[in-house]
Amino acid sequence: MDSSTSSEKRAPLQPRRAVGRQRVAELLAAASDLIAERGYDATTMAEIAARAGAKIGSLYRFFPNKEAIAETLLQQHMAILQEEYEAIGCRASGLSPDELADGLIDLMARLYPRVQSLPALMGAHTDRTELRARLRGQALLEIATALRACAPRLDQKTADDIAAVVLNNMKVMVGMVHGDAPTAPGAPDELRRMNRLYLSSRLGPFRSLGRIDGE
Structure with missing residues (x-):
């Protein structure tokens, strides 16, 4: 029943009543857990319904197929x-490079429980190339914006280059903290130190003249 037919191409149902919204939230949470555990392709609609303690008909009432669930989860994660x-x-202009480095390096790791299916959804062999590119592009844009707020004299190209490095560091931190990458007990702290040193050295020369960190 995961296949798409013309009748299954309808948009997900948006419930108006609180009980319906709660049911949708439970179904999406179950889907996110399963996709994170087993991968998108291996997860079935029947398993999602069972994990949520719902009847399969209830799941199909709100979502016509697994693709609709994936799209909804991606939109939520974004x-x-x-x-x-x-x-x-918004806070970056009042942060030192070290403080900004810490805030960024732990951002995705801290949010992981709420967006845990994102890596599997991003890597799924489905036609979501545009959405995946938009998510990456938005992350790079927001990081570069924060960098320039912290270091007002930083040019856009350099900010974009630094943002790409920071985003990759953030992804590595997620893997370390949540066991998806080779690591050691002290490795996350070492990555934080590395990120601080990197941003301090790169942003320091572009900070506003006369500003002293910590004041």
Whole structure:
């Protein structure tokens, strides 16, 4: 029943009642858990319904197919990340490079429980290339914006280059903290130190003249 037919191409149902919204939240949470555990391709609609303690008909009432669930999860994950990036961007002008480095390096690791299916969804062999590119592009844009707020004289090209390095460091931190990458007990702290040193050395020369960190 995971296949798509013309009748299954309808948009996900948006419930108006609180009980319906709660049910959708439970179904999406179950889907996110399973996709994170087993991968997108291996997860079935029946397993999602069972994990949520719902009847399969209830799942199909809200979502016509697994692709609709994946799209909804991706949109949710993007909104969560966007909110966090914007929040750190708003604070960046008052942060030292070390403080900004810490805020960024741990951002994705801290949010992982809320967006845990994101890596599997991003890597799934489905036609979401545009959405994946948009998510990466938005992350790079928000990081570069925060960098320039912290170091106002930083040019855009350099900010973009630094943002790409920081984003990769953030992904490595997620793998270390949540066991998806080879690591050692002290490795996350070492990565934090490395990120601090990197941003301090790169942003320091572009900070506003006459500003002293910590004042």
